[in-house]
Amino acid sequence: MYLQEFIIHLYKTIYTIRIFESRCIQLYRQGLIRGYFHPYLGEEAIATGVCASLEKKDFIISTHRGHGHCIARGAEIKRMVAELFGKREGYCLGLGGSMHIADLDTGNLGANGIVGGNLPLGIGAGVSIALQKLDKVCVIFTTDGASNNGVFAESMNLAAIWNLPVIIVIENNQYAVSTSIEDSTRQTELYRRGGAYGVTSYRIDGNDVLEVYETAKKSVQACRAGEGPVLIEAVTYRHGGHHVNDPGLYMPKEKLAYYLEHDPVKISKRYLIEQAELSETDIEAFNQEIEREMEEAVIYGESCGELSEEEFDKMVEHY
Amino acid sequence: MDKQVTREIMYREALNEALQEEMRRDPTVFLLGEGIGQRGGSYKVTVGLLDEFGPKRVIDTPIAEASFTGAGIGAAMTGMRPVVEILFVDFSMLVMDQIVNQAAKYKFMTGGKGRVPFVLRSQGGVGNGLAAQHSESLEALFYHIPGLKLVMPATAYDAKGLLKSAIRCDDPVIFLEHKLLYMTKGAVPDTDYTIEFGRGDIKRRGNDLTIIAWSNMVGRSLEAAEILAQEGIDAEVIDLRTLVPLDKEMILESVRKTGHVLIVQEAIRRGGIASDIASIIQEEAFDYLNGPVRILAGKVTHIPFNLNLESACVPQVKDIDARAKETIYTEV
Numbered sequence: 001m002y003l004q005e006f007i008i009h010l011y012k013t014i015y016t017i018r019i020f021e022s023r024c025i026q027l028y029r030q031g032l033i034r035g036y037f038h039p040y041l042g043e044e045a046i047a048t049g050v051c052a053s054l055e056k057k058d059f060i061i062s063t064h065r066g067h068g069h070c071i072a073r074g075a076e077i078k079r080m081v082a083e084l085f086g087k088r089e090g091y092c093l094g095l096g097g098s099m100h101i102a103d104l105d106t107g108n109l110g111a112n113g114i115v116g117g118n119l120p121l122g123i124g125a126g127v128s129i130a131l132q133k134l135d136k137v138c139v140i141f142t143t144d145g146a147s148n149n150g151v152f153a154e155s156m157n158l159a160a161i162w163n164l165p166v167i168i169v170i171e172n173n174q175y176a177v178s179t180s181i182e183d184s185t186r187q188t189e190l191y192r193r194g195g196a197y198g199v200t201s202y203r204i205d206g207n208d209v210l211e212v213y214e215t216a217k218k219s220v221q222a223c224r225a226g227e228g229p230v231l232i233e234a235v236t237y238r239h240g241g242h243h244v245n246d247p248g249l250y251m252p253k254e255k256l257a258y259y260l261e262h263d264p265v266k267i268s269k270r271y272l273i274e275q276a277e278l279s280e281t282d283i284e285a286f287n288q289e290i291e292r293e294m295e296e297a298v299i300y301g302e303s304c305g306e307l308s309e310e311e312f313d314k315m316v317e318h319y
Numbered sequence: 320m321d322k323q324v325t326r327e328i329m330y331r332e333a334l335n336e337a338l339q340e341e342m343r344r345d346p347t348v349f350l351l352g353e354g355i356g357q358r359g360g361s362y363k364v365t366v367g368l369l370d371e372f373g374p375k376r377v378i379d380t381p382i383a384e385a386s387f388t389g390a391g392i393g394a395a396m397t398g399m400r401p402v403v404e405i406l407f408v409d410f411s412m413l414v415m416d417q418i419v420n421q422a423a424k425y426k427f428m429t430g431g432k433g434r435v436p437f438v439l440r441s442q443g444g445v446g447n448g449l450a451a452q453h454s455e456s457l458e459a460l461f462y463h464i465p466g467l468k469l470v471m472p473a474t475a476y477d478a479k480g481l482l483k484s485a486i487r488c489d490d491p492v493i494f495l496e497h498k499l500l501y502m503t504k505g506a507v508p509d510t511d512y513t514i515e516f517g518r519g520d521i522k523r524r525g526n527d528l529t530i531i532a533w534s535n536m537v538g539r540s541l542e543a544a545e546i547l548a549q550e551g552i553d554a555e556v557i558d559l560r561t562l563v564p565l566d567k568e569m570i571l572e573s574v575r576k577t578g579h580v581l582i583v584q585e586a587i588r589r590g591g592i593a594s595d596i597a598s599i600i601q602e603e604a605f606d607y608l609n610g611p612v613r614i615l616a617g618k619v620t621h622i623p624f625n626l627n628l629e630s631a632c633v634p635q636v637k638d639i640d641a642r643a644k645e646t647i648y649t650e651v
Contacts, residue, residue, distance in 0.1 A: 124393020
């Protein structure tokens with residue numbers, strides 16, 4: 001049904017995100033990465049499946065938990081590490097960091113430190129595509145937390161009335177920082193909101209990369225055919241707290257245990273074995289290759305320089 | 320070459336021409352706002368543009384300021400040059416995240432790679448009894464934010480040339496009009512011209528006193544200057560036109576000549592632009608001052624509905640006249 005190569009690509013992307021996040025958390029603990037760091041651990045299949053349905057020409061706009069989207073769009077992890085280190089070779093010269101990482105060359109318009117703040121911007125990318133009659137779509141990654149912000153409702157409505165080629169992907173990890181979805185909204189099936197705006201909507205298992213991919217693919221097709229927008233609610237769960245320094249003690253142990261087992265890496269690995277007919281040895285080789293690449297990225301990041309204060313002052317001279 | 324014809328047209332017509340000419344010149348320019356299409360805008364700035372450019376480029380939006388402004392910013396990030404209209408600057412409070420955290424910071428956060436060629440048009444100031452939520456002068460809020468340009472034209476000529484420059488600018492521009500200026504007339508050539516940002520305009524030359532103003536306070540300062548002239552005081556009136564960038568050189572040069580400065584702003588004094596300009600003058604031209612830098616500003620209040628109180632809250636010609644005399648007759 002799928003090309004072996006494609007299943008491998010999905011797995012490698014998911015595992016790269018997993019390793020990137022895990023290794024960067026270690027670096028954070030060592031004091032090499034500062035500031036806020038919101039890991040995408042446990043949610044990797046969403047970025048991977050959605051971005052696999054896109055073409056190079058398409059846009060995405062990301063959230064505060066944005067490393068996975070950046071990787072899934074094809075960013076180089078060494079330049080991501082450099083950015084997280086605050087180095088000049090980073091994607092944003094070290095000025096953006098984790099929460100503002102953007103890679104315009106891969107159509108990634110950037111992560112966003114304001115929950116919900118990226119929604120209107122993604123709508124704008126959709127307007128831009130429509131006005132220029134481009135054959136592109138824009139995926140707006142957003143969250144259950146953002147869905148209770150006013151701009152979510154406004155943006156859904158604008159996307160709908162203007163028939164924009166926009167796919168709004170709610171990564172429903174069931175927590176708005178530390179407040180549970182049940183405490184945030186009465187109707188916890190967020191995809192149901194789409195109907196209120198006349199928007200085609202899906203609710204899927206966000207940890208199953210093929211389910212994500214299939215849903216994203218038909219959504220992209222709909223948008224390209226002028227039948228956008230589409231809302232996708234991808235249900236998932238964080239493997240930890242809101243950010244690196246949040247132990248997530250409010251997360252029920254049994255639920256976390258379920259999701260640690262119902263894990264995007266494990267599920268995609270199963271696809272490698274069952275559908276791509278690969279062996280544990282093959283998979284171990286992929287893993288080692290990715291881990292090696294990550295170590296090289298760390299070494300690269302450490303070797304990079306920083307923007308000088310003089311260069312910085314020149315940049316902001318007319319601000 | 321076509322012969323240049325200069326006509327007397329209204330400020331709002333000058334703005335309309337700027338939009339029309341830029342939309343003809345550049346297909347990426349489009350408009351978003353409430354009631355800008357069929358209705359032609361609350362102050363008739365966009366009249367006729369729907370007919371010429373159609374509903375794809377003159378887009379009537381729902382009342383969802385944060386999101387249609389953000390949509391403009393997102394479109395600017397991806398190749399368009401949108402002009403978003405917010406009916407009253409008071410309503411721009413609804414869009415501050417999109418302006419401050421998104422538009423203003425995008426280029427910076429992307430290490431200089433991202434561009435936001437975006438114009439937010441709005442209008443402020445007291446009108447005639449529009450009360451507290453439709454009359455404010457909020458330019459200081461935008462002045463405070465790095466990464467934004469801030470433009471406040473006082474005449475039809477400046478309105479047209481500056482709006483054209485704003486549309487061609489690669490950075491986000493906050494373009495604030497004044498509701499009492501829309502019907503004022505001025506000489507405007509029918510040729511394509513732009514006005515460079517950061518260049519003030521000396522609207523009246525004088526030697527005894529420098530009056531610095533912008534937006535609706537320029538006209539009032541000029542009227543006050545004529546009264547002062549009758550009493551032998553020769554005031555220079557500088558119209559800053561753009562607050563960011565600020566034409567510091569023009570200010571300092573005038574101060575060095577006159578030795579007396581009065582800054583007039585409609586906005587309240589606290590945390591205002593006049594205070595910042597005063598601080599620049601005292602720091603960079605202290606030795607040329609023959610007296611303290613004076614500020615005449617709006618009362619620290621919201622705008623009352625009562626018309627007599629409304630006019631008492633913002634500088635009038637007589638107030639400028641009186642404050643100018645205080646400025647020049649200060650003993651040193």
